[in-house]
Amino acid sequence: MQLRPDIQIQSVLKAMNDVVLPALDPKNPLAQEQARLCMGMLSVMAGQLPLQFRFDCDELTRLLGLSNRLQQLDEVGRLAPQAIASLRQDTERAADVLARARAEPSEVLAAVRALRAATSKVVRAACEKGEASETQGLERAVLSASKEQLLRDRSWVLGQGWEADPKAIAPIESLIAHVSAKE
């Protein structure tokens, strides 16, 4: 998927800076201020987004450390027995989540791009060398996999309004739900 927040934010900022901001009424200070705040917020987002997942995992790691420390303190157990029992349950759930959050989003994306490139290379090489009768299986596999992926791609950009019949495209949440489902 090429339409990602990094290029989206970059192009919005460029449009704001090069076209929209110079056209704003200089006598409207509220509009001037809020346009600059919008751009500032987007710049901050552009810097934060690639680190967001790591930031959250880091915080969760340290919260688990604090939680374990609190559970070991006798006086806390005596003073807040119900709350510490609840904390124990939440800690178990959080530890399970952290254990499953192994790879960073950037690693997943890099792996996606590497596999896209490698499979594309196979398609090109096989089709260049082989006769049509020899590559029928490959063609069927690529067409089938592309159909599945392109459905998700189309659903991902549904909000842009390209589809003639948007209801015919399943919501992206349902199409990718299996990824976060626990085994």
Place this chain on the structure above:
Amino acid sequence: MARIHNLDVGGTDMSAFDFPQPGTQCALWGVNHWERVWEEDHDEDAPMIRLAAAWLRRHLPVLERPCIVHADFRVGNFLFNEKDNRISAWLDWELGRIGDPHQDLAYTTSAAFGSHDIDGSFLVNGLMSEEEFFAAYERASGHRIDRKTLHWYKVFNAFFICVLTLSTGYRIARNGKTHQDVLVTWLIGIGYMLMDNMRELIEQGDEMKPPLSLHSLPPEGAPVPFGRPGGH
């Protein structure tokens, strides 16, 4: 379109253009050109693009009638005289080439540039049915349309528009090259529907029935690929 296609390319100074040899060279040049663009511009490869390039090379049509191809021939790319409502000029020739008239015919009848009437029937550029359009072209040009070649050029057009939106558009915006980067980025989104359309066309093989999924324009107000009426 028929008048442009019927111009004598041999009798005009078209020395800046490459003239394809009789046979399949014209079609092959087109595939090679756009796959090369993909090669240079893409950031994220797509097996479907590679498969489409291979499919196009395996089914290259023979060029029967070299002519001037506009390659972006649609409503919105012409000027007209308000006094008599006659077209006075065609714009946006940057994709123009000496090629096969079926390229323009396939492009103009693309679902991306048409709309539906109240009965839900598809209208070429919002004007007339595809059958009426092709019949009018055949009458005006004196040439028959080859449906198999037309189908090949529908796949080819989908292929090159996918390359433009998903690789060149991305590269332009990524490198901050234009005053329209936000529009180019927005247009990346349509590339996936176009690629799915291309996949359907390839799966149809030689069948001529167009896929249903691309039978209308984006909603009113949404940007349309390759400029809109009034220019870029």
